Amino acid sequence: MQVAQNLSALQAEWIMAIAAIVGLFVGMLSIFMTVGQLKFQVSTLWEFHVRRGTVEAVKIGWGTVNSPFHISATGFEAALPFLTKFLPFYAGLIKKNPKMPERELMLRFEAEFGDFIMEQICIPKGVSQGACLIAILAACEVGITETADAIKKELVTPVTKEKANGTP
Numbered sequence: 001m002q003v004a005q006n007l008s009a010l011q012a013e014w015i016m017a018i019a020a021i022v023g024l025f026v027g028m029l030s031i032f033m034t035v036g037q038l039k040f041q042v043s044t045l046w047e048f049h050v051r052r053g054t055v056e057a058v059k060i061g062w063g064t065v066n067s068p069f070h071i072s073a074t075g076f077e078a079a080l081p082f083l084t085k086f087l088p089f090y091a092g093l094i095k096k097n098p099k100m101p102e103r104e105l106m107l108r109f110e111a112e113f114g115d116f117i118m119e120q121i122c123i124p125k126g127v128s129q130g131a132c133l134i135a136i137l138a139a140c141e142v143g144i145t146e147t148a149d150a151i152k153k154e155l156v157t158p159v160t161k162e163k164a165n166g167t168p
Helices: 001-057 073-097 101-127 131-165
Strands: 061-066 070-073
Touching: 001 061, 001 101, 001 131, 061 131, 070 131, 073 101, 073 131, 101 131
Parallel strands: none
Antiparallel strands: 061 070
16 A cells, blocks of 8 residues: 555656646746747838838938838938938948848947937938838948948059059
């Protein structure tokens, strides 16, 4: 009888342990599913916001939507006074990850300069849907491209002039 009671107690402990493991597994699965849903919702909301920012930028004449967004002279002028602040940050991000998605760049800019952008560009220009971030990134892209082209021209031009003069 004693052996049967001990065996029964051991079986009960195993059943409780298995039930706890199954409960833990179900709980973890639920957490993972919730995190996945939240990630999807945040991503969708961010995409929504970026599209509304693009619409705003087009409506105020800061650019055109030709997939991708093309900044206009007006949009570039809005960001121009601040490019000395933004270009080094942009260049650093691109250097670390040349294929960083535009959405990630926007998040990084918002995290680093959000208040500054709001106070110095968005409020004075009367925009609030994200056109500022879209214009800043487009202006930085133009700025980096123009700077790189100018550097290449400087590096190539002196060599070409020397060869034209016949000097080594």
